[in-house]
Amino acid sequence: KQEVTQIPAALSVPEGENLVLNCSFTDSAIYNLQWFRQDPGKGLTSLLLIQSSQREQTSGRLNASLDKSSGRSTLYIAASQPGDSATYLCAVSGGSYIPTFGRGTSLIVHP
Amino acid sequence: GAVVSQHPSRVICKSGTSVKIECRSLDFQATTMFWYRQFPKQSLMLMATSNEGSKATYEQGVEKDKFLINHASLTLSTLTVTSAHPEDSSFYICSARAQGAGGPGTGELFFGEGSRLTVL
Numbered sequence: 001k002q003e004v005t006q007i008p009a010a011l012s013v014p015e016g017e018n019l020v021l022n023c024s025f026t027d028s029a030i031y032n033l034q035w036f037r038q039d040p041g042k043g044l045t046s047l048l049l050i051q052s053s054q055r056e057q058t059s060g061r062l063n064a065s066l067d068k069s070s071g072r073s074t075l076y077i078a079a080s081q082p083g084d085s086a087t088y089l090c091a092v093s094g095g096s097y098i099p100t101f102g103r104g105t106s107l108i109v110h111p
Numbered sequence: 112g113a114v115v116s117q118h119p120s121r122v123i124c125k126s127g128t129s130v131k132i133e134c135r136s137l138d139f140q141a142t143t144m145f146w147y148r149q150f151p152k153q154s155l156m157l158m159a160t161s162n163e164g165s166k167a168t169y170e171q172g173v174e175k176d177k178f179l180i181n182h183a184s185l186t187l188s189t190l191t192v193t194s195a196h197p198e199d200s201s202f203y204i205c206s207a208r209a210q211g212a213g214g215p216g217t218g219e220l221f222f223g224e225g226s227r228l229t230v231l
Contacts, residue, residue: 031217043117043204044155044222051217089154091220097143097208099220103154 002027004092006102013109019077021105023090028068030094035064035075037086038104044089048075080109113139115207117223124195125231132190132226134205140185141207146178149202149225158203161188195230202227 003026013019023033032051036044048057048064050073056065061078077084087106091099114137124130134144142163147155159169159180167180177199179191188207192199204225211218 031214032211032219034220036222041202041225041227043115043224044206046219046221049219051211093217093220098145098157098160099206101155 002030002092002094002100004090004100004102006088006090006105008105009103010106011108013080013107015080015082015109015111017080017109019080019107021075021077021088021107023073023075023092023102025071025073025092025100027092027094028071030068030092031097032093033064033066033073034091034093034099035062035073036089036091038089039086047088077107080107082109082111085109113137113207113209113219113221115205115221115223117205117226119226120224121227121229123229123231126196127194130192130195130228132192132203132205132228134188134190134207134223136186136207136209136221139207139209141188141209142185143208144182144188145206145208145220146180146188146190147204147206149204155204158190192228195228197230200228200230 007022034049035047050066063076087104089104091101093099116135144161146158159167161167161182169175182188206222209218
């Protein structure tokens, strides 16, 4: 059974810092890995999708990498802003096509 | 990106009534939709996987007679909470998967905005 772990569970940083959020998974037989953000009381917004054949994806200040062999993905957030404050979740999809979510990293960026 | 519409966003009902939540994929066809429940400050808990034209697959511990799921078309899935009780109060979120190049399970997941259910 796939297990997804996200570290750290919470992060509080001053504006402008470059951040690293980590996601690890136990079963490397995956189809894709997806990063989301969730604002309080809202649904999830897709940030980046990495297919199993890809090593990384970039969108604006966000960069996500994938290392299937080691079961790790990293989300980099450059020059963090208060608007980046949210919970960040990673989800891994494998042979069952059912995504497995981590518990998330709660990020606060203070001015 | 693709859009998933979930309605209603908030609903308050009396104990014993039934509530229906709709989840629509607006600009893509979704053969598979997922229903989640989320408690405050907790991660998502998968309730069931909904496949178009067939019965939903429920996760262990989820009462299928309590949480009725119907996926009648490629763009619509509904969750009905029957005979709701205060312990059913929660945030319910649906998601739909767009078909990817590698097959139906390889596409991107898109989520609705969630439905806050409060049972009095």
